[in-house]
Amino acid sequence: MENEVKKNNGADQEDKENHEKEKINGKTHVQGQVREYKPLLEKERVEYAREIFRSKGYAEKWKKLSPLFLKAKQEKDLNIKEIQEEIIKLKKEKEALILAHNYMLPEIQEIADFVGDSLELAIKAAESSHQLIVFCGVHFMAEGVKVVSPEKTVLLPRLEAGCFMADMINISALRKFKEKYPGRPVVCYINTDAEVKAESDICCTSANAVSIVKSVNSPEVLFIPDRNLGLYVQRFTNQRIIPWDGWCNVHHRFKPEDIIRLREKHPDVIVVVHPECSPEVIDLADEVFSTGGMVKFAKESPHKKIAFATEEGLVERIRRENPDKQILSVGSPKTCVNMKSIRIQDVLESLKELKYKIEVPEEIIEKARIPLIRMLEISRGKEFTRKIFERHQLPNIKT
Numbered sequence: 001m002e003n004e005v006k007k008n009n010g011a012d013q014e015d016k017e018n019h020e021k022e023k024i025n026g027k028t029h030v031q032g033q034v035r036e037y038k039p040l041l042e043k044e045r046v047e048y049a050r051e052i053f054r055s056k057g058y059a060e061k062w063k064k065l066s067p068l069f070l071k072a073k074q075e076k077d078l079n080i081k082e083i084q085e086e087i088i089k090l091k092k093e094k095e096a097l098i099l100a101h102n103y104m105l106p107e108i109q110e111i112a113d114f115v116g117d118s119l120e121l122a123i124k125a126a127e128s129s130h131q132l133i134v135f136c137g138v139h140f141m142a143e144g145v146k147v148v149s150p151e152k153t154v155l156l157p158r159l160e161a162g163c164f165m166a167d168m169i170n171i172s173a174l175r176k177f178k179e180k181y182p183g184r185p186v187v188c189y190i191n192t193d194a195e196v197k198a199e200s201d202i203c204c205t206s207a208n209a210v211s212i213v214k215s216v217n218s219p220e221v222l223f224i225p226d227r228n229l230g231l232y233v234q235r236f237t238n239q240r241i242i243p244w245d246g247w248c249n250v251h252h253r254f255k256p257e258d259i260i261r262l263r264e265k266h267p268d269v270i271v272v273v274h275p276e277c278s279p280e281v282i283d284l285a286d287e288v289f290s291t292g293g294m295v296k297f298a299k300e301s302p303h304k305k306i307a308f309a310t311e312e313g314l315v316e317r318i319r320r321e322n323p324d325k326q327i328l329s330v331g332s333p334k335t336c337v338n339m340k341s342i343r344i345q346d347v348l349e350s351l352k353e354l355k356y357k358i359e360v361p362e363e364i365i366e367k368a369r370i371p372l373i374r375m376l377e378i379s380r381g382k383e384f385t386r387k388i389f390e391r392h393q394l395p396n397i398k399t
């Protein structure tokens with residue numbers, strides 16, 4: 001890997017300009033050429049992914065989580081204010097930092113110290129002096145916080161809050177994938193368990209996936225686990241992306257018809273979609289942004305009517321933050337049942353009983369930090385990365 005990642009602190013200026021041009025000219029164009037992409041994978045790999053998905057008990061998990069989600073809705077008449085006040089009091093007493101992902105219920109976002117995406121939250125946790133972190137998000141994200149700040153106590157209010165996409169790959173599946181394509185570096189989307197990161201070469205987020213893949217000095221890269229994000233990146237690079245066949249249970253549900261119908265009703269709407277959406281949906285969008293990019297775009301865009309294809313919690317946040325604009329959802333609102341399984345009373349219980357503590361084996365932490373450090377060095381610079389990791393008095397790792 002030493003020679004595979006260009007040590008250039010990010011995509012060069014020309015790449016950035018091309019990326020901007022490509023974004024403006026349309027998502028199916030690469031340097032003025034319409035690019036062909038083949039989303040279909042070999043049957044064998046599709047079957048394999050499904051097998052893992054099944055073995056993780058998807059159906060069981062879904063059955064278990066759905067009633068919880070419904071329950072959360074029925075509990076709306078609980079005295080949320082009282083619970084929030086109790087949390088704020090306890091948070092001070094225990095000197096805890098509460099971090100909430102953008103997809104959390106609004107009442108949780110309201111009491112959080114920071115709301116953001118998984119990487120932003122992991123960085124906030126690392127930068128803060130708090131030793132106790134209550135992480136309101138899903139399991140792989142809480143693990144990510146522990147990997148970056150191993151000396152801190154990281155609590156996840158509901159242990160079942162997993163991620164369907166992260167569950168679509170595990171360490172043995174990744175090893176087989178690597179055996180099938182030997183010598184290709186693995187670019188690992190941040191939505192993965194720590195042990196999968198530990199087996200990868202470099203991490204990426206939906207915001208930096210294009211520049212991270214371009215920084216990898218290899219004509220072919222394995223991209224895990226989100227197929228749609230991998231195919232999106234493929235539009236901007238001549239490297240061959242070999243994607244794993246995973247998907248997000250929220251973003252993959254948006255359909256091209258949702259956008260067609262929306263435009264019929266609102267011809268003046270600007271449609272913004274997440275790169276975890278399918279290629280067909282991306283083709284019909286005006287803009288493609290990560291969650292952080294969506295928040296920024298909504299604030300800065302002069303357009304008054306914007307529709308988003310992303311998790312409804314984020315759409316609600318954007319709506320709250322932009323009262324002067326008409327913020328719409330593309331199609332019916334889509335929610336992540338895992339994220340929404342965390343309720344405000346779970347956060348209170350978590351603080352009271354200090355549960356559930358996230359533990360990651362030391363050797364996994366050491367290995368999983370390497371692809372994260374490589375990503376941060378490219379996307380945020382070496383100085384920033386050094387500061388983040390030095391705070392935690394961890395040994396220097398040769399990347």
Ligand code: SF4
Pocket residue numbers: 138162163164165166191248249250251311336337338339
């Ligand atoms: S929104 Fe998608 S990627 Fe995010 S936690 Fe839910 S299933 Fe996973």
